[in-house]
Amino acid sequence: xxxxxxxxxxxxxxxxxxxxxxxxxxxxxxxxxxxxxxxxxxxxxxxxxxxxxxxxxxxxxxxxxxxxxxxxxxxxxxxxxxxxxxxxxxxxxxxxxxxxxxxxxxxxxxxxxxxxxxxxxxxxxxxxxxxxxxxxxxxxxxxxxxxxxxxxxxxxxxxxxxxxxxxxxx
Amino acid sequence: xxxxxxxxxxxxxxxxxxxxxxxxxxxxxxxxxxxxxxxxxxxxxxxxxxxxxxxxxxxxxxxxxxxxxxxxxxxxxxxxxxxxxxxxxxxxxxxxxxxxxxxxxxxxxxxxxxxxxxxxxxxxxxxxxxxxxxxxxxxxxxxxxxxxxxxxxxxxxxxxxxxxxxxxxxxxxxxxxxxxxxxxxxxxxxxxxxxxxxxxxxxxxxxxxxxxxxxxxxxxxxxxxxxxxxxxxxxxxxxxxxxxxxxxxxxxxxxxxxxxxxxxxxxxxxxxxxxxxxxxxxxxxxxxxxxxxxxx
Ligand SMILES: Cc1cc2nc3c(=O)[nH]c(=O)nc-3n(C[C@H](O)[C@H](O)[C@H](O)COP(=O)(O)OP(=O)(O)OC[C@H]3O[C@@H](n4cnc5c(N)ncnc54)[C@H](O)[C@@H]3O)c2cc1C
Ligand code: FES
Ligand code: FES
Numbered sequence: 001x002x003x004x005x006x007x008x009x010x011x012x013x014x015x016x017x018x019x020x021x022x023x024x025x026x027x028x029x030x031x032x033x034x035x036x037x038x039x040x041x042x043x044x045x046x047x048x049x050x051x052x053x054x055x056x057x058x059x060x061x062x063x064x065x066x067x068x069x070x071x072x073x074x075x076x077x078x079x080x081x082x083x084x085x086x087x088x089x090x091x092x093x094x095x096x097x098x099x100x101x102x103x104x105x106x107x108x109x110x111x112x113x114x115x116x117x118x119x120x121x122x123x124x125x126x127x128x129x130x131x132x133x134x135x136x137x138x139x140x141x142x143x144x145x146x147x148x149x150x151x152x153x154x155x156x157x158x159x160x161x162x163x164x165x166x167x168x169x170x
Numbered sequence: 171x172x173x174x175x176x177x178x179x180x181x182x183x184x185x186x187x188x189x190x191x192x193x194x195x196x197x198x199x200x201x202x203x204x205x206x207x208x209x210x211x212x213x214x215x216x217x218x219x220x221x222x223x224x225x226x227x228x229x230x231x232x233x234x235x236x237x238x239x240x241x242x243x244x245x246x247x248x249x250x251x252x253x254x255x256x257x258x259x260x261x262x263x264x265x266x267x268x269x270x271x272x273x274x275x276x277x278x279x280x281x282x283x284x285x286x287x288x289x290x291x292x293x294x295x296x297x298x299x300x301x302x303x304x305x306x307x308x309x310x311x312x313x314x315x316x317x318x319x320x321x322x323x324x325x326x327x328x329x330x331x332x333x334x335x336x337x338x339x340x341x342x343x344x345x346x347x348x349x350x351x352x353x354x355x356x357x358x359x360x361x362x363x364x365x366x367x368x369x370x371x372x373x374x375x376x377x378x379x380x381x382x383x384x385x386x387x388x389x390x391x392x393x394x395x396x397x398x399x400x401x402x403x404x405x406x407x408x409x410x411x412x413x414x415x416x417x418x419x420x421x422x423x424x425x426x427x428x429x430x431x432x433x434x435x436x437x438x439x440x441x442x443x444x445x446x447x448x449x450x451x452x453x454x455x456x457x458x459x460x461x462x463x464x465x466x
Contacts, residue, residue, distance in 0.1 A: 001173060018171070019171040019172060019173040019215060020171050020205045020211070020215065022206065041203075041206040041207070042203045042206065042207070043199055043264065043267065043268055044352060046265065046267060049267055056266060056267055056270060057267050057270055057271050058199075058268070058271075060206060061197075061199050061203065061271065062198060062202070062271070063173070063195060063198055063201075063202060063215065065173040065175060065217060066195070066198065066217055066219050068175070114266070114267075132266070133266060135265050135266065135350070135352065136265025136266050136267040136268065136352065
């Protein structure tokens with residue numbers, strides 16, 4: 001079957017999609033967007049996390065046909081969405097790099113999408129909020145502390161930008 | 171495989187009547203795992219995500235009529251006052267990503283004895299609204315579970331909604347697992363006080379082939395509360411009453427040994443959860459907010 005949906009603001013069409021195929025497979029293997037990772041295919045690891053009509057979901061558990069006509073955001077779209085100038089990382093991505101929250105990097109795309117959504121809802125999250133929001137994302141390398149640091153850093157910088165913005169206003 | 175994408179509820183019922191083997195697909199958090207791992211190759215997938223009414227609820231009457239596909243996240247955010255037990259149970263399901271997709275209709279469709287909705291539905295009191303082109307029937311939730319991963323739906327039926335009594339008293343839910351997130355219950359317990367009818371209802375998960383009520387425990391407690399005029403006085407519950415309630419709840423289990431826990435552990439843990447949750451709801455009924463003070 002053919003599936004047409006929007007990914008990171010652009011309309012994409014995938015042909016010859018098998019009816020039982022996941023959104024994750026379509027993104028990675030048919031649309032050339034391998035940022036979302038495939039590790040468990042059973043919703044346990046969160047490395048495939050994308051936004052489906054804004055809501056964070058495991059792309060491995062969404063049937064491709066269920067994405068028809070919908071809007072998907074993947075890690076590939078975060079920089080542009082954040083308004084970062086061409087070629088630059090989004091603030092959340094930059095915070096992960098700066099905090100040393102990336103080791104092998106396999107879990108990172110899912111964590112970035114989940115963190116981005118958390119900070120949209122909760123610009124100043126408590127540690128409990130962060131743990132809750134990231135509880136569906138497994139990392140086998142970092143021990144999570146650096147990831148928590150990265151989220152706090154991104155939140156703090158977000159706050160700074162907001163305050164700078166206010167200060168700049170007459 | 172065919173992907174059926176009905177645009178309306180009437181079309182979905184017609185498709186299910188025409189293809190009774192079609193597998194309904196709501197949030198996909200059970201179905202897609204089975205497909206990804208080749209455990210299931212249905213001839214037809216019947217996508218229910220485009221049917222608006224399955225994603226809404228009506229809370230105007232004494233019941234909440236909860237659309238089958240409403241995701242757990244929305245229950246937690248919007249229905250915690252009306253359905254506190256179910257909202258607590260929903261909070262323990264999987265992870266945010268799973269709660270954003272998974273639904274009570276899907277939990278009932280899967281009918282796993284470990285499904286977290288079930289103890290809460292049993293304790294609150296609920297009927298499953300099953301519909302087909304032949305008509306609608308309301309199945310009391312205790313009659314809905316017919317065996318391990320089996321339910322009372324006919325091949326041409328779909329779940330339209332679940333009608334759940336609105337809480338008129340405190341409700342609690344407790345679940346044993348190895349961690350907080352992303353854990354299938356080793357066993358679980360739900361309890362609801364119904365001061366209007368002076369009854370208590372319970373639900374046990376993952377400790378019998380199907381979710382069950384601990385009826386002997388419910389009857390014992392209702393009688394003890396009546397005898398002591400405790401519904402009126404809101405006096406304290408004696409340890410003997412709580413202990414007997416726990417024993418009877420434990421006795422309602424018919425568990426197995428499996429990788430998640432032994433039968434003996436489950437029996438004991440259900441008793442402990444029954445005693446604790448009773449302490450919590452009775453404390454709340456007496457006007458002590460929160461769990462802390464009453465922790466068993
Ligand atoms: C990582 C992970 C963690 C999980 N953790 C938990 C947990 O902690 N607790 C828990 O209880 N569950 C858990 N689950 C299981 C699952 O999320 C739940 O059972 C959920 O409620 C299923 O809802 P769904 O909408 O995704 O169902 P789907 O997968 O779409 O469907 C499930 C079943 O119900 C049928 N069905 C769906 N809708 C209808 C309908 N309207 N009428 C008739 N049949 C229907 C389907 O055909 C299928 O058989 C977990 C799953 C994953 C992948
Ligand atoms: S690959 Fe989707 S959750 Fe692991
Ligand atoms: S950095 Fe390796 S899994 Fe997280």
